[in-house]
Amino acid sequence: MIQVKAFAAYxxxxxxxxxxxxxxxxxxxxxxxxxLYSGVCHSDIHTxxxxxxxxxxxxxxxxxxxxxxxxxxxxxTKFEVGELAGVGCFVDSCRKCQSCIEGEEQFCDEGMTGTxxxxxxxxxxxxxxxxxxxxxxxxxxxxxxxxxxxLKGVAPLLCAxxxxxxxxxxxxxxxxxxxxxxxxxxxxxxxxxxxxxFGAEVTMLSTSPSKEADAKALxxxxxxxxxxxxxxDSLANSFDFILNTVSAKHDYNTYLNLLKxxxxxxxxxxxxxxxxxxAFTLIxxxxxxxxxxxxxxxxxxxxxxYCAEHNITADVEVIDMDYINEAYDRMNKSDVKYRFxxxxxxxx
Amino acid sequence: MIQVKAFAAYxxxxxxxxxxxxxxxxxxxxxxxxxLYSGVCHSDIHTxxxxxxxxxxxxxxxxxxxxxxxxxxxxxTKFEVGELAGVGCFVDSCRKCQSCIEGEEQFCDEGMTGTxxxxxxxxxxxxxxxxxxxxxxxxxxxxxxxxxxxLKGVAPLLCAxxxxxxxxxxxxxxxxxxxxxxxxxxxxxxxxxxxxxFGAEVTMLSTSPSKEADAKALxxxxxxxxxxxxxxDSLANSFDFILNTVSAKHDYNTYLNLLKxxxxxxxxxxxxxxxxxxAFTLIxxxxxxxxxxxxxxxxxxxxxxYCAEHNITADVEVIDMDYINEAYDRMNKSDVKYRFxxxxxxxx
Numbered sequence: 001m002i003q004v005k006a007f008a009a010y011x012x013x014x015x016x017x018x019x020x021x022x023x024x025x026x027x028x029x030x031x032x033x034x035x036l037y038s039g040v041c042h043s044d045i046h047t048x049x050x051x052x053x054x055x056x057x058x059x060x061x062x063x064x065x066x067x068x069x070x071x072x073x074x075x076x077t078k079f080e081v082g083e084l085a086g087v088g089c090f091v092d093s094c095r096k097c098q099s100c101i102e103g104e105e106q107f108c109d110e111g112m113t114g115t116x117x118x119x120x121x122x123x124x125x126x127x128x129x130x131x132x133x134x135x136x137x138x139x140x141x142x143x144x145x146x147x148x149x150x151l152k153g154v155a156p157l158l159c160a161x162x163x164x165x166x167x168x169x170x171x172x173x174x175x176x177x178x179x180x181x182x183x184x185x186x187x188x189x190x191x192x193x194x195x196x197x198f199g200a201e202v203t204m205l206s207t208s209p210s211k212e213a214d215a216k217a218l219x220x221x222x223x224x225x226x227x228x229x230x231x232x233d234s235l236a237n238s239f240d241f242i243l244n245t246v247s248a249k250h251d252y253n254t255y256l257n258l259l260k261x262x263x264x265x266x267x268x269x270x271x272x273x274x275x276x277x278x279a280f281t282l283i284x285x286x287x288x289x290x291x292x293x294x295x296x297x298x299x300x301x302x303x304x305x306y307c308a309e310h311n312i313t314a315d316v317e318v319i320d321m322d323y324i325n326e327a328y329d330r331m332n333k334s335d336v337k338y339r340f341x342x343x344x345x346x347x348x
Numbered sequence: 349m350i351q352v353k354a355f356a357a358y359x360x361x362x363x364x365x366x367x368x369x370x371x372x373x374x375x376x377x378x379x380x381x382x383x384l385y386s387g388v389c390h391s392d393i394h395t396x397x398x399x400x401x402x403x404x405x406x407x408x409x410x411x412x413x414x415x416x417x418x419x420x421x422x423x424x425t426k427f428e429v430g431e432l433a434g435v436g437c438f439v440d441s442c443r444k445c446q447s448c449i450e451g452e453e454q455f456c457d458e459g460m461t462g463t464x465x466x467x468x469x470x471x472x473x474x475x476x477x478x479x480x481x482x483x484x485x486x487x488x489x490x491x492x493x494x495x496x497x498x499l500k501g502v503a504p505l506l507c508a509x510x511x512x513x514x515x516x517x518x519x520x521x522x523x524x525x526x527x528x529x530x531x532x533x534x535x536x537x538x539x540x541x542x543x544x545x546f547g548a549e550v551t552m553l554s555t556s557p558s559k560e561a562d563a564k565a566l567x568x569x570x571x572x573x574x575x576x577x578x579x580x581d582s583l584a585n586s587f588d589f590i591l592n593t594v595s596a597k598h599d600y601n602t603y604l605n606l607l608k609x610x611x612x613x614x615x616x617x618x619x620x621x622x623x624x625x626x627a628f629t630l631i632x633x634x635x636x637x638x639x640x641x642x643x644x645x646x647x648x649x650x651x652x653x654y655c656a657e658h659n660i661t662a663d664v665e666v667i668d669m670d671y672i673n674e675a676y677d678r679m680n681k682s683d684v685k686y687r688f689x690x691x692x693x694x695x696x
């Protein structure tokens with residue numbers, strides 16, 4: 001057995017604290033990764049707090065993982081010891097359904113196996129995520145990571161990156177399109193980078209004037225203050241796409257009105273309750289709302305390769321493992337530019 | 349001036365009653381149509397009752413109009429006296445914006461000129477709809493109607509027909525697609541006919557077991573009772589498209605769950621208040637909701653030609669003009685198969 005040091009939530013209320021557990025020895029098709037950096041996603045907080053349903057405690061969050069291969073099973077052909085590797089939001093899926101066959105494992109008919117808060121397929125062994133020293137994953141669910149990029153900024157690509165990359169690619173967003181990004185956090189800042197990189201004209205929509213300089217530094221061409229009625233009026237019917245990353249309560253219709261005819265609002269954040277949708281707002285301009293969920297292994301690899309080629313990483317604040325509870329508090333106040341990443345060396 | 353007999357709503361409360369008014373003489377680019385049949389749309393009721401905002405009273409409803417050309421202006425080249433013709437939901441638009449240039453006048457930037465409850469462009473002369481003996485319209489906003497079809501069943505094509513035809517065409521619905529139709533009324537029965545005609549496998553979703561035989565007679569391949577939880581469970585993730593024609597309050601999320609990955613729910617009915625939309629329902633299968641609004645003149649003509657070629661008409665109950673208030677009452681109880689059409693000969 002492999003001894004692992006980690007940080008875990010033991011229940012919905014108390015702060016995360018140290019946790020030690022054992023992982024099974026590396027299987028024939030598995031690789032063992034020494035985790036170097038683990039990004040901190042809002043999903044980690046929601047899951048740890050039980051916001052999205054009962055959690056499996058102790059819960060070790062973390063699904064934005066980069067590290068180094070330290071062991072490979074006998075059948076492993078895709079990775080060698082010493083190579084850099086990444087693990088995202090899932091570590092397994094049924095491999096048989098249409099979505100799995102098409103490489104869209106995130107939509108697996110049986111449900112993907114989450115990197116944490118799931119059970120290893122067909123067992124009662126919980127999966128434990130990236131807030132730990134090492135992880136063991138089937139080679140088919142591990143990503144290659146380039147050594148050209150700063151690893152700290154690569155970790156968040158595994159969730160925040162692919163979550164915004166995937167719908168922009170699915171909808172073929174690029175040159176000639178006007179794209180608005182709603183919400184400047186972990187997802188929003190990656191959305192700006194990707195949309196701009198794909199050639200679109202990007203506008204950051206925000207309630208806070210202080211974000212204008214930041215948004216433009218990230219690559220946004222324009223900034224619009226959504227609290228100003230005159231600005232909102234002037235932007236009616238002007239965007240081809242809105243990438244909506246907001247998971248707090250907000251009015252969809254206000255933003256839908258900013259879409260052109262045939263425009264689409266992409267939803268990657270999930271407000272806690274259902275948001276009222278006015279049918280006429282869609283009907284009068286043939287507008288759409290589309291949801292999108294991370295990406296499959298194939299597309300995640302494509303995204304990582306694209307980032308290596310175009311020098312794209314997340315903007316991060318590196319923290320030690322024992323800062324995690326303070327980091328959660330700050331994330332709940334949107335006080336991070338734009339992603340916390342845990343330096344796992346701090347746990348050894 | 350042309351003397352016109354009509355039926356009008358004089359206010360939001362009292363029944364419709366006779367109304368006489370004058371129309372201007374036929375302009376150089378206009379045709380005068382003797383109205384033979386006028387379909388009765390739910391929009392007529394909503395507008396007459398002021399449900400969608402202040403109405404211009406006296407209000408003459410009716411935007412599913414077929415008749416015969418009885419006079420043409422000196423510049424008219426598209427129509428000759430004696431030909432059959434149709435008029436739908438609008439009689440003018442700006443003609444300059446991108447949508448008008450593309451033949452999608454329903455999305456005119458300045459707003460289309462409604463067949464009723466609007467003002468003739470640049471004037472304070474109200475437009476009066478199809479519950480009348482004659483109408484005068486610019487030739488560019490008039491449709492050619494084949495003499496191969498039963499005219500009574502053609503009238504509803506001008507709104508119920510194009511409203512369902514347009515989104516199915518826009519989304520390229522056809523062979524290999526599974527399509528569900530929600531709501532078996534004026535719109536729903538046309539949706540079944542078109543979707544089946546385009547080669548899709550069609551399921552009628554209904555709360556009423558009594559509608560099964562009717563739905564199948566219209567061309568639906570399957571019928572599903574939405575009040576049965578086991579049926580709904582078995583239909584989860586099974587449709588490529590749902591054409592949602594319901595304008596009463598209902599839960600979008602229940603039906604969105606029936607869509608496959610990448611599936612789209614088309615909304616052509618507008619519930620009175622905003623319906624709560626659960627983001628996760630869209631996110632977990634990359635589902636979409638899209639609104640759609642009638643169609644432009646070009647597409648409406650294409651639809652009428654398609655109907656003539658494929659022998660498609662609406663199923664109608666023909667009524668006399670003075671039955672209109674009873675017809676409204678029955679429509680509010682969904683007691684019509686599937687569209688009332690006024691025989692305008694009853695008014696002379």
